[in-house]
Amino acid sequence: MTETTTPLQRLWLCEAIRLREEYAGPLEDSEANRQARAQGSDLASRIQLRALWLARRDGQQRAQLHWLQGARLALLLLALLALASGAGLAVAALGDGQRPVNVFWALGSLLGLNLLLLVGWAIGWLFSADSGGPLARLWLWLSETLARDAQAAQLAPALLILLGRQRLERWGLGVLVHGLWLLALLSALTTLLVLLATRRYGFVWESTLLGGDTFIQLTQALGTLPALLGFSLPDAELIRASGDSALNSEAARLSWAGWLVGVLLIYGILPRLLLLGLCLCLWRRGVAGLSLDTSLPGYSLLRERLQPSSERLGIRDAAPAQLHQPLAGASTLDSQGAVLVAIELDPARTWPPALPRGVADAGVIDSREQRRQLLDQLTRFPPARLVIACDPRRSPDRGSLALLGELSRSASATRVWLLQPPAGEALDSARLGDWHQALDALQLKHSDTAPLSWLETGHD
Template identity: 75%
Template sequence: MTRRRVTDASSPTLFQRLWLSETIRLREEHAGPLEDTEANRLARAEGGDLAERIQHRALLLARRDGQWQALLHWLQGARLAGLLLIVLALLSGAGLALAALGDGRQPVNVFWALGSLLGLNGLLLIGWLLGLLLTRDNPGALGRLWLWLSEKLARDASAAQLAPALLLMLQRQRLTRWGLGLMVNGLWTLAMLAALITLLLLLATRRYGFVWETTILGGDTFIALTQTIGALPAMFGFSLPDIELIRASGDAAIASEAARQSWAGWLVGVLLVYGLLPRLLLALFCLWRWQSGKRALRLDLDLPGYGLLRQRLQPDSERLGICDLAPAALHQPQAGTSAQEGSGALLLGLELDDRRSWPPASLPRGVADAGVIDSREQRRQLLEQLTRFPPERLAIACDPRRSPDRGTLALLGELARSASATRIWLLPPMPGEILDSARLADWHQALDQLQLTHRDSSPLTWLETGHD
């Protein structure tokens, strides 16, 4: 029988699998090893190299313990945080344009307007470039704000290790700077775009006059500065005021339409070339470095946390005995169904009394008997077989005279996850024996918590036909 990989709409990307692997590693470093017997067995059955098995194990543990759901919630919170920052950037850009031009009642000081539009952007751009060259990878103020907003909006207690794991993973490929750079320059691109659009709308709907004013500088200084700044935008077709127009604008706003259009074109061109385009090009460059760096991400298998998994996920030989310390907190046993399509019907007994006759004499044709499972080696072999060849229907016979201890319930849940449908058969007492009603009630309560179907009557008809 050929095994079939099962994928679903919630399958994680490679980046998310690496992120979950790092999250589980950090969790085990802080809280101790997790109960991972089933996850290791399924990861070994999945095959692949050690890195792929570690990722598969991490995904299984994350889905069992809630980290995968927490990651989805965290990503949702990150998107909401990003949306808030985008709205803030757009409003800030529009506010810069409004502050630069005013309401049109007073002439616009061209260099004051230019400073309002480009001053803060230019200073922060220089600061970012210096930080890129001189400092090590760190999330920065904006990055920390985004991480804080993401965590607050996620509202998931299982997300504690997600942000540290993300930063550690990115720092190994020096991706933090490019991810942060993409966010910073992307937001500034939106802010400058909003400022440009607002500037065009104001210039299209209001009449502005333009002047330059100074007390200690001469007119020739402003003429040279204006033409120097406007030279590059002029190459893209934007207007550049001539010397006479610049000199005349130092006394009062010129009333001619041509003068207003010339100054407006100069201001728009300068904002586009020195404000919007540099941020856009840097955002695209950071996006390229981010995407190429993401493709190069790998697990660091030399880390101690991953080194301990090598023998468990790629063993040279199987061995019995305790190989890990007890976890700090035990997970609650859970049932479920196999994600693979099963076939056939299987009956097995779990830790049955030797005096009980097994298998039942009336076992229907087409129903396989797995015998009585007692030892750890028998459990391991059965689970390995069910992982490769899951049955469509599985019935497990239990002796209700025994207590439903945690190990037994965990095994029942693991067996149930290896079949398409499972029923628990609580065997009747043998002749001359009396069944403790309190213990039977404990079995019913425990199986109900596992959400496993249980019957006191024989399930052989169900095994044979699929119904009672």
């Protein structure tokens, strides 16, 4: 498995491939299955290897990286919005300093919306599957919008389904929601301290229906916990006196300012910080315990192909809706030795030619069984150099080109040898041009002369 993906990303790709096959039908996966059988030990690891191979081939791994980039950008935008919103709450709470600050209006501005959404989150967590709320939905929407990749259509649903099996989405979205609110409240606290340090504010409370005793009890009840941490708590006389007008006293201003900061810290920042820590711990523990559920219908159908009780030949799946363009490549595994192989040669042709010492002859591939055996062998023991001999009198059909691509991905370096026709027989230049064009599209080096020197030594 590639080192650039985390276990969660691999499971995520498995789920995305499963959803894609449920929607569009089975994919062409013969090479993916062969690679998975060669490298994987149990069924779960083989399913992951297959999904990773298909995701690389079809672009879903690239789309996953684009989605993650979009998710990070969306998170950055929401973080900037949280910082600006928190600063705006503090400015709205204190005003410009020209008028006295109503302490309970200020407190409502700083904590009211936060407490309402916190209660909404708790209700959704207890009674609903939607534990993220509008903020999480906004982040998911922004992530998909910023990804801008057609292959990313199944990624967001696949991630939510994967996490939903163990209800991990509530902890992941909880980290997001509480983290953004914590950022907003810290921004509000910082702005509040800056304003209190640079402007002179007077504090009052005002009410037509409630009396002074009620405000005294409410203020002291809210200030009890902050007072335990050293924040100031206005006494009854100061609270009663502040009901008429803002006291022109430095001690009164300091007492009210300390009370307001303490209440914001204890009832706003501290709950969000604790919930963020709880969600983060449960998220990490849950992700560490995630595994592939091989009992799902989409995965159980792969058991016979990836972990067969006996090998069967022939076409097993219906033709895919969209054919895949053959691709060449090179093996990144440890390789050694040199191999010559031919594809569908005329039986009358003398084969093989005299080979240098150390070059292995893999024979002529004429059947599906020979193709499978050779590919399995090269997958287990990839050669450093591979030469594939082709008869350019035959047309370069899609099956031959797909085989060339598969063979090239099993060796560190590959060249195609376009054999000369027998003496006295002319070669169709148009057909030879088709071969050159097809091999150039595959990005495979080719020549009309025998590259046996390169096959023996690695250079011409």
